[in-house]
Amino acid sequence: MKICVFCSANEQIDAEFFTLTAELGKWAAENGHTIVYGGVNQGLMECVAKAAKTAGGRTIGVVPTKVEETGRTSDYVEIEIPCDNLTDRKQLMMDQSDVFIALPGGIGTLDEIFTVAASATIGYHHKPVILYNMKGFWNPLIQLLDELDCWHMIRGDWQQYIKVVDSLDEIKQLI
Incomplete structure (x- = not known):
């Protein structure tokens, strides 16, 4: 299975996020899954790719030209799919992946x-x-989605499309 990971490319974040991200990357590799990600050499992006590659897994980096121009492409990208911009990147990631896991991140992850x-x-x-x-990181977003649901701004149940898990064990159960 190809698991797309959306996450932060920042370094100055909670150290436990890196530990949990490395566990995910290692587990994915040990179970024959490929990591699809943004291909950046920083933050949780670099962490998940390094963990997967170190454990013998495969990685696919979907790398925008702006990332390449600034020299921020990860050395842990095994297969690089270049793209022009972030819109192309999202479409290519959707095309390449079977499931999407969002780790802590910012505007790009959202x-x-x-x-x-x-x-x-x-x-x-x-x-x-x-x-x-992780550590309740998505709790404010979950609350917002519940509020949108209360206001009838979401057709159906948002949890049909977005699942929430608190641990790697729960990810294993869903995948």
């Missing part, structure tokens, strides 16, 4: 989560999006 989930709501695919709620 953009990726909602692009994939919105595509599922109108039937472009039936691939799950999983929020890995």
